[in-house]
Every structure is written in C-alpha cells, then in structure tokens.
Amino acid sequence: MTTLRQGLRCRLSLATLGATVFIAAGAALNVFAATEGEHQNGNSKHAPLLPAGMDTVVIARVGNLDITAEEFLLSYEFGPAFVKKHGKPVERYLDFMINEKxxxxxxxxxxxxxxxxxxxxLTEIEGDLATEELYRDDILSQVVIDEKELVQAIDKERIHLELKWLFAAGRADLAKYLAQLSQGAPFDTLFQQQLNDSVQIGNxxxxxxxxxxxxxxxxxxQVVDTLSYGKVSPPIAAPDGFYLVKVTNKWTNAIMTQTEHAELKQAVLRALRQRQADALSDRYVNDLMRNQNPIINRRTFNILRALVGKTVLSPEKYQDWNLTGKLMSEAGPLDSLDMERYRNQTLVRLQNDNLLLGDFWTWYQARRAYIRFxxxxxxxxxxxxxxxxWRSVRDKLLIDRARQRGLQERLTVRRQKQWWEEKLVYARMKQEMLDAIRLTEEQAKHFYQQKLRQYRDQTGMTLPYEKVTDQVRQDCYAExxxxNLFRAVNVLKNKYPVQVNRAALEALPIEAAPDLKAFDLITAKKGGTFPRPATPTIDFDWKLWE
Incomplete structure (x- = not known):
C-alpha cells in the first residue's frame, strides 16, 4: 500500500536536495525562482499574478469549506490535463474539487x-510558506536593476552563438587533443570521433x-568573448575534466518588431532579477549559517549514520560496511539502535539553539521519500x-527566523495552509478507503481475464498473468x-450542502473551451524548505471517472 506521503509526492523531482547548503544556497532561500510575484493578496508587498479580489470571491461552498476563485484558478492552472479536454473543463474541474472537499x-x-x-x-508546509514570505521581504525587496544593466543584457541576448567542444577527462587526453590540433588535425574530425551511442551531438x-x-x-x-569565429579556446578546466571550445556560428538578431523587443525586454528583466536574487540569497543563507557557527557532534552523527544506514542500505552492504561495529568502537557499547534512546542527543551545536537528533529525524522522515543517498x-x-x-540546519534557521517575525500569521500563509490542510485530510481519508480494500488472488486473476487487452506487449501478444501480476493488482485497487469513491461522494452530497455560484464561475478569467491538445506538465516548486507542489491540485486518479 502507498503511504499518505507517497500519495502526495506528485512526481516531484528533488535532485538538488542532496547538494551542500553552500552550493545550493541560491535554491535554499530562492523558493519562488520560477514564479516571482506569485499569487499574493492580503499582507503581500509584491504585485500579484491573479486579478485583485480573487481571494474573496467564493465560487462554491461545500459544507463549511469555501472554494475561492483564487484557489480554483491556481489549482486549475497546475492541475492534470485530462480535465481540460472535457467538453466543459471548468465545470468538470470544479466537480472534482467539490468531491475532494x-x-x-x-x-x-x-x-x-x-x-x-x-x-x-502541515507544520512543514506552514514553515515553507513562512520562509517564502521571508524571501520576499529580505531578498526580492532588495532587487534593483538599473537601465544601463538592462540595455547591456538585451544586447547580449540578441547575440546568438553555436558552440562545439572536445572533452578530455584527464591531462593525458588533453595533451593528446592539443598535440593533434597543433599538427593540423581538423577540429570537426576530432569532434566526430568523440560521438558514439552514449555521447550524442547534443552532449x-x-x-x-x-x-x-x-x-x-x-x-x-568569458572565454567565448576572447574567441574569434572558428578559433579553438585554450583548455577550460572543470570538475569533470577539460574542455576545448570552438565558436561554429555567431550572429546578431538585428531586426525585431516592437512586440518582439518588448517580450525580449521582459524576459531579460526577469532573468536579471532572478540572477541578482540568487546572489543575494546566497549571501543571506551563508551569513545565517556563519553567524550560528554550526558544529556537528561526531558521536551523535555516528549514531545517525548507523540508524540511516540500517534503513536505506541493503542488509549485505550494511553488514559489509560494519557501521554498527565502527559505531561501537568509537562511541562505546550501545544496547540497540532504537531512535528513541538517542532522540535528545545534540546532533549540531548552534549559537542559539542546538539541533537534536530527534529534530533531524523528524525532518528526515517528512522528506524520506524524496531523499537519495x-x-x-x-x-x-x-x-x-x-x-x-547541513540542509536540515539551514531549514531550521530559516523557519525559526520566519516564525520569530510572525510571518506564519500573514493572511496569504494562513489561506494556503488551509488549502493544504483540506488536501491532506482528503488524502488521509482516501488512504483509509484504500486500506479497507481486500483483494484476493482469485479476484486479481478474474480482473486480468476481463481486461486481457490491457496486458499486451508491443507485438499485440497477451502477456501471461505471472509477468503482469503487480500491474494487475495495482489496476484492481485503482478500479x-x-x-468506492463514487459511492462515498454520492452519500456525502446528501450529508453536506453544496452551493455553486454559477455567475462567479462563468466570470473567471479562464478559457472555458476544451483543449484537446492539453498535456501534463511536471511542475515543482524550486528550493524551499519542504518538497511539495506549488499549490494543491485535484488527483490524477479522478481520470477513472471519465
């Protein structure tokens, strides 16, 4: 069975989560990297993307829960595409939101x-929402782009480049390529020799x-600026090796319409603001960490590595690495690796408030589905x-500062927190219903026989049950x-009153016609202190109702 946490993963990719706090410092606080000026009303100091007043317009009331125009528009924007292909996509989407409420x-x-x-x-989400406000107050408010910088950036954006490069993993390979080039070997010939099944031209x-x-x-x-057309650069050192770069084409977009220039200007301005915000947030987080002078307690860290190792490593690897044995030799005999025995031990010493092992464990468990060691x-x-x-220390310091300022009490935070609470409670209810389903092997095989056409290979041949057992059982549970959801929703519609404001729904600034070309995008909120979608949306599982 999936857990509640897994059910809310929403296909988020958190590849940056494992970066060190200082390398990832820009992403660490830059929680609105792709959505600067996000939907904000109430106490916000920044211009909203949504029309004013959307937070007060109620388009549906379900029992004592309201669906505002703001919540609906954001959910619809980031929601699954299957609804948008429906004959009446806006009304259908609202139906599913009402079901979840x-x-x-x-x-x-x-x-x-x-x-x-x-x-x-919910506590993690509230902390993340509060740090978004901290970012707006302490970072975005300091971003200023002057006209000269903007004009220079626009000029650079109009210069188009096409580059190729040779890659050398070590100094021996580099010396070989440099010798061949000096002897007159064509760059393009060496370039073609580097391409194979695993190295495509785009690499x-x-x-x-x-x-x-x-x-x-x-x-x-900076290197490209020194190169004339067709010349090969000196070696450029990088962590993975060396690069020899050649400019194969360079041209300037000299003729632009007024509309094209205006769009280019806005795109460049956004990029410049983001660049400056990233630099400011780098310094902000580094200063925050440096002022607290964090020091990891070695003994407690050794306990932690044994605890985590026991949960994420294979039994063979855990035994081979002898983590428990090393721990006992360094820390003295331990009766067990029971987390509760060490919860109150200091993991990181800070100037103001230490991070306990139990604090980290709670942080880790809330993110465990996303972390890869x-x-x-x-x-x-x-x-x-x-x-x-270090990542958990950074999160703690940011959230503590945001809470000390009372940013969790801002109207925009409280509104979004309420949306998430309702979504989490719905997901917990759905999990309860899923856990109540009992599936026998006979039922799964009967389902398979009824749905044989779903279980075919690329040649059209039916796959044997033994090869698709897991998929069959998953499909059985989903159906x-x-x-069960259909029956429950029909019962609940008689239990709780549902009112829809049709006039408000029709007045929403949204395309009401179906979009047959709509497709799903994987949208993730970059940075932040807690991995989550930018806003709650309806579940993709409602597609089974179509």
Whole structure:
C-alpha cells in the first residue's frame, strides 16, 4: 500500500536536495525562482499574478469549506490535463474539487486533521510558506536593476552563438587533443570521433545566446568573448575534466518588431532579477549559517549514520560496511539502535539553539521519500548524509527566523495552509478507503481475464498473468477505489450542502473551451524548505471517472 506521503509526492523531482547548503544556497532561500510575484493578496508587498479580489470571491461552498476563485484558478492552472479536454473543463474541474472537499469534510469528522502524519506535514508546509514570505521581504525587496544593466543584457541576448567542444577527462587526453590540433588535425574530425551511442551531438554542442551562456556558465562566456569565429579556446578546466571550445556560428538578431523587443525586454528583466536574487540569497543563507557557527557532534552523527544506514542500505552492504561495529568502537557499547534512546542527543551545536537528533529525524522522515543517498562507498554515503544534516540546519534557521517575525500569521500563509490542510485530510481519508480494500488472488486473476487487452506487449501478444501480476493488482485497487469513491461522494452530497455560484464561475478569467491538445506538465516548486507542489491540485486518479 502507498503511504499518505507517497500519495502526495506528485512526481516531484528533488535532485538538488542532496547538494551542500553552500552550493545550493541560491535554491535554499530562492523558493519562488520560477514564479516571482506569485499569487499574493492580503499582507503581500509584491504585485500579484491573479486579478485583485480573487481571494474573496467564493465560487462554491461545500459544507463549511469555501472554494475561492483564487484557489480554483491556481489549482486549475497546475492541475492534470485530462480535465481540460472535457467538453466543459471548468465545470468538470470544479466537480472534482467539490468531491475532494466532501471527502475532506468526512475526514475532519473522523479526526484525521489531528493524525500525526497530517499534522507533521502541515507544520512543514506552514514553515515553507513562512520562509517564502521571508524571501520576499529580505531578498526580492532588495532587487534593483538599473537601465544601463538592462540595455547591456538585451544586447547580449540578441547575440546568438553555436558552440562545439572536445572533452578530455584527464591531462593525458588533453595533451593528446592539443598535440593533434597543433599538427593540423581538423577540429570537426576530432569532434566526430568523440560521438558514439552514449555521447550524442547534443552532449558536445550548444545553441544559445551570449546572455544565457553568461547565466548558465560565466566562465565559458568569458572565454567565448576572447574567441574569434572558428578559433579553438585554450583548455577550460572543470570538475569533470577539460574542455576545448570552438565558436561554429555567431550572429546578431538585428531586426525585431516592437512586440518582439518588448517580450525580449521582459524576459531579460526577469532573468536579471532572478540572477541578482540568487546572489543575494546566497549571501543571506551563508551569513545565517556563519553567524550560528554550526558544529556537528561526531558521536551523535555516528549514531545517525548507523540508524540511516540500517534503513536505506541493503542488509549485505550494511553488514559489509560494519557501521554498527565502527559505531561501537568509537562511541562505546550501545544496547540497540532504537531512535528513541538517542532522540535528545545534540546532533549540531548552534549559537542559539542546538539541533537534536530527534529534530533531524523528524525532518528526515517528512522528506524520506524524496531523499537519495550516495551509497557507492562508505565515504560517499557519510558525505551525502552530512549534506542532509547541513540542509536540515539551514531549514531550521530559516523557519525559526520566519516564525520569530510572525510571518506564519500573514493572511496569504494562513489561506494556503488551509488549502493544504483540506488536501491532506482528503488524502488521509482516501488512504483509509484504500486500506479497507481486500483483494484476493482469485479476484486479481478474474480482473486480468476481463481486461486481457490491457496486458499486451508491443507485438499485440497477451502477456501471461505471472509477468503482469503487480500491474494487475495495482489496476484492481485503482478500479475498486474509484467505485468506492463514487459511492462515498454520492452519500456525502446528501450529508453536506453544496452551493455553486454559477455567475462567479462563468466570470473567471479562464478559457472555458476544451483543449484537446492539453498535456501534463511536471511542475515543482524550486528550493524551499519542504518538497511539495506549488499549490494543491485535484488527483490524477479522478481520470477513472471519465
């Protein structure tokens, strides 16, 4: 069975979570990297993306829960695409939102709002929302782009570049390429020799603009500035090896319409603001950490690495690395690896308030589904675990500062927190229904026989049950859950009153016609202190109702 946490993962990718706090400092506080000026009303100091007043317009009331125009528009914007292909997509989406609110009401009645996992996740989300306000107050408010900088950046964005490069993993390979080039070997010939099944042309070339290159790789941009057309650069050292770069094409977009220039100006301005905000947030987080002078307690860290290792490593690797044995030799005999025995031990000493092992464990458990440790070797595992500890310290310091200022009490935070609470309670109710489903092997095989056409290979041949057992059982559970949800929603519609403001719904600034070309995008909120979608949306599982 999936857990509540897994059910809310929403396909988020958290590849940056394992970066060190200082390398990832820009992302650490830059929680609105892609959505600067996000939906904000109430106490906000920044311009909103949504029309004013959307937070007060109620388009539906489900029992004592309101669906405002603001909540609906954001949910619809980031929600699954299948609804947008419906004949009446806006009305259909609202139907599914109402279904989730009805189930949430029943979850509240059962006390699921006080469920430990729901409460923990809601606390994490509230902290993340509060740090977004901190980012706006302390970072975005300091961003200023002058006209000269903007004009220079626009000029750079109009310069288009096409680059190719040779890659040398070590100095021996580099010396070989330099010798061949000096002897007259054509660059393009050496370039073609580097391509194979695993190295495509896109891995050794790039089409970009001077401004975007400066944004993504400042060092390479400086080198390219010194190159004339067709010349090969001196070796550029990088962590993975050396690069020999050649400018294969360079041209300037000299003719632009007024509309194109206005769009270009806005795009460049956003990028400049983001660049400056990233630099400011780097310094902000580094200063925050430095002022607290955090020091990891070695003995407690050794306990932690044994605890985490026991949960994420294979039994064979855990035994081979002898983590428990090393721990006992360094820390003295331990009766067990029971977390509760060490919860109150200091993991990181800080100037104001220490981080206890139990604090980290709570932080880790709330994010466990998203964290991947490097288990190639004991040393790499320990290093990646230490990075997670620093990450948790950073999160604690940011959230503590935001709470000390009372930012969690801002109207925009309280509104979004309420949306998330309702979503979490609904998800907990749904999990309860899923856990109640009992599936026998006979039922699964009967389902398989009825749905044989779903289980075919690329040639059209039916796959044997033994090869698709897991998929069949998953489909059985999904279909049974859909039936149970249908029955539950119909009962709840008689239990709780539902009122829809049709006039407000029709007045929403949204395209009401179906979009047959709509497709799903994986949207993730960059940075922040807690991995989550930017806003709650309806579940993709409602597609089974279509």
């Amino acid at each position: 009805l189930l949430a009401l029943d979850g509240y009645a059962l006390g699921f709002a006080k469920d430990q996992e729901v409460a923990t996740m 050794r070339s790039l089409a970009t603009t001077r401004f975007r290159l400066e944004d993504s790789n400042p060092e390479m941009a 490097d288990s190639d070797s004991p040393q790499r595992f320990f290093a990646s675990l230490k990075q997670m500890v 049974a859950l859909a039936r």
